Amino acid sequence: MPGSEFQLIQSFFADPEQVTRPDLVLGIGDDCAIVAPREQSNLAISIDTLISGVHFPHNTTPDAIAYKALAVNLSDLAAMGAEPAWFTLSLTLPEVMYNDRPREQWLKQFSQSLFSLASEHNLQLIGGDTTRGPLAITIQISGYVSKENAMKRSGAKPGDLIIVTGALGAAAIGLDIALEQNEEHYTCLSEQHKQEAFRALNYPQAKIKEGLRLQSIAHSALDLSDGLVSDLGHILTASDVGAKLFLEQIPLSDTLVCLNKKKAWETALTGGDDYELCFTLAEENWSSVKQEHPEFTVIGVITAQKGLRLLDADGEELKMHTRGYDHFG
Amino acid sequence: MPGSEFQLIQSFFADPEQVTRPDLVLGIGDDCAIVAPREQSNLAISIDTLISGVHFPHNTTPDAIAYKALAVNLSDLAAMGAEPAWFTLSLTLPEVMYNDRPREQWLKQFSQSLFSLASEHNLQLIGGDTTRGPLAITIQISGYVSKENAMKRSGAKPGDLIIVTGALGAAAIGLDIALEQNEEHYTCLSEQHKQEAFRALNYPQAKIKEGLRLQSIAHSALDLSDGLVSDLGHILTASDVGAKLFLEQIPLSDTLVCLNKKKAWETALTGGDDYELCFTLAEENWSSVKQEHPEFTVIGVITAQKGLRLLDADGEELKMHTRGYDHFG
Known part of the structure; x- marks a missing residue:
């Protein structure tokens, strides 16, 4: 697996066309990504996992799966009033997708959809992990949020x-x-x-x-x-x-x-x-x-x-x- | 699930004993966590997923699973020369663990082991997601790294x-x-x-x-x-x-x-x-x-x-x- 995992990440997720943010110091391909956050903001961070058969029907297209996995994380940033910056992806794929032809089509559609939505929001993929197992997608997203004005759940007042x-x-x-x-x-x-x-x-x-x-x-x-x-x-x-x-x-x-x-x-x-x-x-x-x-x-x-x-x-x-x-x- | 998911996170992962970092503004329980990174450093970020039967044998104890899931992420920070700060956890648990007695024992052992290792490294859990499905643990970790001296894979020189x-x-x-x-x-x-x-x-x-x-x-x-x-x-x-x-x-x-x-x-x-x-x-x-x-x-x-x-x-x-x-x- 190490070899094929590495190649998989390289070939589908190191998209040269994707957003290039100036606050990214080191992207995909090392032990960690390195970012240089702007100094005037805080960071909002959220993580969400989507599991096939739980969060989306098994027959969902790779295009829709990628879109939704990223969109629900973007939505968490939206709920805080945050501006998207970077995300990491952990993708668990069934074995058959590693060895058969359809795996490549699946990954191509998945990654294109992911990068398309990411670029709409000036959001950059900075790292990931690819593993074998039942289909699951975990995305962690980070964005900039005002030091004063993040929207929390705890601020509602009578009369609002x-x-x-x-x-x-x-x-x-x-x-x-x-x-x-x-x-x-x-x-x-x-x-x-x-x-x-x-x-x-x-x-x-x-x-x-x-x-x-x-x-x-x-x-x-x-x-x-x-x-x-x-x-x-x-x-x-x-x-x-x-x-x-x-x-x-x-x-x-x-x-x-x-x-x-x-x-x-x-x-x-x-x-x-x-x-x-x-x-x-x-x-x-x-x-x-x-x-x-x-x-x-x-x-x-x-x-x-x-x-x-x-x-x-x-x-x-x-x-x-x-x-x-x-x-x- | 929403109700039980929420209670699950609350009861096992909102540990009042855990590390309290001054650079955390808002922790578990909102749409996002909010952190206020120190200004003199960059951030190193890594994500790793461990799947039962792939990354550890099915018979591994919850204590060992939690330890290893966090340790492999800490190890990625170590490899960059980074200092641990925060992590998020996405935990996918089989349905039986949601409804049966052993679920609670499992979660108790898992969370105790996780917090114990985290506190050794002054590392704080800031958010998470809990879903139903085949046992899998995804952790994303963030740490401080020198603006000048992060250890990359790309710097080896002949004679080293x-x-x-x-x-x-x-x-x-x-x-x-x-x-x-x-x-x-x-x-x-x-x-x-x-x-x-x-x-x-x-x-x-x-x-x-x-x-x-x-x-x-x-x-x-x-x-x-x-x-x-x-x-x-x-x-x-x-x-x-x-x-x-x-x-x-x-x-x-x-x-x-x-x-x-x-x-x-x-x-x-x-x-x-x-x-x-x-x-x-x-x-x-x-x-x-x-x-x-x-x-x-x-x-x-x-x-x-x-x-x-x-x-x-x-x-x-x-x-x-x-x-x-x-x-x-």
């Missing part, structure tokens, strides 16, 4: 508006389509909407620009990976506050159109993989943000009273039996 | 002495013992030597202090993970030089005593997992280093002529049919 950066629920429908499950969730959809759901699942858009815009004014933020109710619960716990969500205000993806209202809300509240940002903001800052970002939507308000209440248009509380809700209700 | 920091081959014997294979390699060993081999395999000692000592004078360095011939090949390629190794000078582990001389050399030259440093040095610097580190041994010399030659006491060249040797011979 709760805002999401886009519509929710499409990735959950995409997963149904990918797994050919819950057909009633998507049989009524147009081909275009099916594609949209599928793209939401496989090609999540990390809200880097939005995070950078918000870092000086948001009181708290995170990215929606496990579902709104579960993720918002982390903000409530970390900030020691509660919240009211106004169900009618939650921006529902067009791809939820086959579902009745209650089922659509449940999907938007508990479906994972949306990778929109959810943040809280003092009310006086909302109008200027809204002007720049009409796609952002206020969905609730932080309360001093603990717990999360889900209110319909009549002010009636919705009871949902989801794990996330049980946790924080 | 080639030096290793300790005896070779014990981990290969340890692997034979762990896998109950090649019994003739270890049946003659005393119980103490068997233990020593087993420890070499499972508890490699990262040469951090040695790396820090060497960083201002070594021309090139790496750590021995894949075997001396294969790893030294990386220095030769990166530095565009060749080397002569003097077989009689290679420090053989006492645990190779059951093997004849040629087989012992082969094991020392190609056995993996030793995690000694191999470095090159101008001859005039050797005597002072040797005085401080009598356990270091000169094993060869860098040559302008390409290729790696393995010479016995009579100056005869040893031909070995190992993959590493074929690569660079």
Whole structure:
């Protein structure tokens, strides 16, 4: 393996076309990479692993796997208000991909997709590890974050508006389509909407620009990976506050159109993989943000009273039996 | 999973006893960790994945798995002459460990071993990810490295002495013992030597202090993970030089005593997992280093002529049919 591992890394991940950052001193090919961080910033660091059959269906294309593995890490930077800089990749590939022809096609598609997304964000691959085993991708990402204004989960204050950066629920429908499950969730959809759901699942858009815009004014933020109710619960716990969500205000993806209202809300509240940002903001800052970002939507308000209440248009509380809700209700 | 994942991380990896570094701004529990790197240094970064059944036998204890996963990353820092600072952990655990009693014992032993080694090196866990799947551990480590003197693989010069920091081959014997294979390699060993081999395999000692000592004078360095011939090949390629190794000078582990001389050399030259440093040095610097580190041994010399030659006491060249040797011979 050492020889083939080395060649593998060399041939697919030492892309001469990739971004070349001035703050990288030594890249792929030594025991460590060496970076020279800018002095006026802190560094935000996150690590995420995607496992085949757990985080993406086994039939996912290498292009989509690479995209998503990097995008979810970018999304963590976005949630802190950080600017992407470098990443490392640990790629575990099944043995058959080491020895058969398709391995090369797989790696070519994977690496092209990875470098394409990285270059959009001026992000450079600086090191990696390649091992044999069940397909898994671990990426650690590092980015610059303001010394004063990183967006933590712990800063939400009673009275803050709760805002999401886009519509929710499409990735959950995409997963149904990918797994050919819950057909009633998507049989009524147009081909275009099916594609949209599928793209939401496989090609999540990390809200880097939005995070950078918000870092000086948001009181708290995170990215929606496990579902709104579960993720918002982390903000409530970390900030020691509660919240009211106004169900009618939650921006529902067009791809939820086959579902009745209650089922659509449940999907938007508990479906994972949306990778929109959810943040809280003092009310006086909302109008200027809204002007720049009409796609952002206020969905609730932080309360001093603990717990999360889900209110319909009549002010009636919705009871949902989801794990996330049980946790924080 | 989100709920249990979160609790898992909280309960086992948010150790209040662990190292608290002043250059950590925000630790485990947010979308990213935030660090404030010292301004006078660069950062060295490395990532390594260990997979059960590939990098360690399935029957390895959680204590040893954690130790080794961190030690091999520390060893990468040692090889650059870096000082450990922070690490992130991605832990993939089989489902049964999430739901059964033994999961907790496993995690307790794993995390205690991890934090124990980390604290020896003033190294802090700053983030992680926990996923379901076949047992795998990915660690990314970061450390401070001198802006001037990081030890790269590419700096070896003709005339440099080639030096290793300790005896070779014990981990290969340890692997034979762990896998109950090649019994003739270890049946003659005393119980103490068997233990020593087993420890070499499972508890490699990262040469951090040695790396820090060497960083201002070594021309090139790496750590021995894949075997001396294969790893030294990386220095030769990166530095565009060749080397002569003097077989009689290679420090053989006492645990190779059951093997004849040629087989012992082969094991020392190609056995993996030793995690000694191999470095090159101008001859005039050797005597002072040797005085401080009598356990270091000169094993060869860098040559302008390409290729790696393995010479016995009579100056005869040893031909070995190992993959590493074929690569660079």
